[in-house]
Amino acid sequence: MPTPLPRHSQDQSKTNPAMADNSDVERLTPLDLLMPRAYIPMLMAFRTTESIASVSPRLQRGLDRLTEQVPWLAGRVHPTTRARGDMEAPTLEIRRDINEPAPTLVDRGSIEASYEALAAKGMPPESFPADVWPVPIMIDDALFTRGAPVFAASIFRFADNQGIGLCVAMHHNAMDGTGYAEVIRLWIRSMTGSALPSPGIFRNRLDRLSNSLSSQLSAVVAKPLDSLFASHPEYSRASPAPATDLPPCTFRMFTIPTTRVNAIKQQLSSYMPRAPTTNTVFFAVLWSAVTRVRMQRNPALATETSKMAIPVNGRRRIGAEFSTPDNPYLGNVVLYALPELLGQGLSTSSAPEALAKICHAIDQSHSPKIDLHHIAEVYSLVDRSEDYRAIGVSWDLLSGRHLAILSWADFGLHGMDFGMGLGLPDFIRVPCGGGAADGLCLLLPRRVPVAADASEEVLELLIVLRREDMHALEQDGIWQSFAN
Secondary structure, three states: OOOOOHHHHHOOEOOOHHHHOOEEEEEOOHHHHOOOOEEEEEEEEEEOOOOHHHHHHHHHHHHHHHHHHOHHHHOEEEEEEEEEOOEEEEEEEEEEEOOOOOOOOEEEEEOOOOHHHHHHOOOOHHHOOHHHOOOOOEOOHHHHHHOEEOEEEEEEEOOOOOEEEEEEEEEOOOOOHHHHHHHHHHHHHHHHOOOOOOHHHHOOHHHHHHHHHHHHHHHHOOOOHHHHHHHOOOEEOOOOOOOOOOOOEEEEEEEEEHHHHHHHHHHHOOOOOOOOOHHHHHHHHHHHHHHHHHHHHOHHHHHOEEEEEEEEEOHHHHOOOOOEOOEOOOOOOEEEEOOEEEHHHHHOOOOHHHHHHHHHHHHHHHOOOOOHHHHHHHHHHHHOOOOHHHOEEOOOOOOOOOEEEEEOOOOOHHHOOOOOOOOOOOEEEOOOOOOOOOOEEEEOOOOOOOOOOHHHOEEEEEEEEEHHHHHHHHHOHHHHOOOO
8 A cells, every 4th residue: 555645644734723622624635725616506406296395304314314424514614724844835624513413405495487487498597596506606705714614405496386406515625526426426325224335434535645646746746846837737826817808708508419429429430540439529519619609709719729628537547446436535636638729720620530630639638648647746736836826727718719618427417316205307407697707618417318219318518608609609500510
């Protein structure tokens, strides 16, 4: 078994002494610190005639049992410092008062819209008022300072009593999307009385991660910090300056039948050494389409570089046994693939040869580049920086050139059965708004076909673009043939 680096055993988080006797502390890792100060939010809509009064007690009992297994779900993420040599380095930790009960499922009452009406429209994300959520999605300075809850959940009913909505928000510094999905699975197991993993496996994530990376961390420690940043262009020591003139943006949901993606995969098989994955083909078509419509607004983008930021789950790249169904790792293990291409090369992808080149660039950006050594370098890059808050990403969504992808397609949430009274979620949505996140794309959890016919499976995409570009995308003939 690898030996952990001694420096971690010397790090001492500074916890409020008045809380020390009653506090349980879970130290967060360098990979946790890289995540945005926000919640991962999902709204699951269930078609049911059951009342909130009949389903809430079962959900709450499951949540109580889940918190016994994963105690830090009842905690709050607090800013703190740790000793690092002669200085104090900022960090984060989860603190939980040992007398604190499990999170409470909050009843938000009823919304004005009916389930049947919204379902007929595809359950538009903008249909849900902000007050159905249990917490604000973005964590402001005041909440950050006093400690933001790790986990929060709320429930509401639709006006026609034909459906129930369950909103679940989890702190992104405490877990990534994969960890989120694992917590939902554990919650369901807690409700059904199924056996749960030992509580001990969900503690001491810092030691668990550093132990798994220790063989590579020992080699990385000799590499200068400047060299680490040079090796990882996805990160920057200087975040983009706040824009003073934010472009008006809008969002739109598209559905893409997987049969169309599979047809393109088959078409590309003659142009690539191995068949691209569904995600690779999807990302390539999306990247090309968005770049093409952006160039209608700004032809100069043809000679400029466009980046596509793609999160990569690092669990299996650390090792097959690092995170398993019986021993899941709930913390963040998110790395970024960052393919780059000139706008001209992206916009002319109607020919299979051109699209194959885009797919190849995407594949080369993360496989096999992101390996154990790569993950150890990112870990060390954060761990050795004076202030993790000064580390930013190198793509700027205000530039009008780049895309950032979030893919929840393979989390399996549509297949998670909440049992009596709820069953499987019919729709999974996220809160939406305008803002200036030009180029932010979210691939929602893959919809499970109602019948055995695989042709019914669809991908659901939420995309944010400048209004002018979104209008052009909706009129783009190639995109229209791909997405509904």
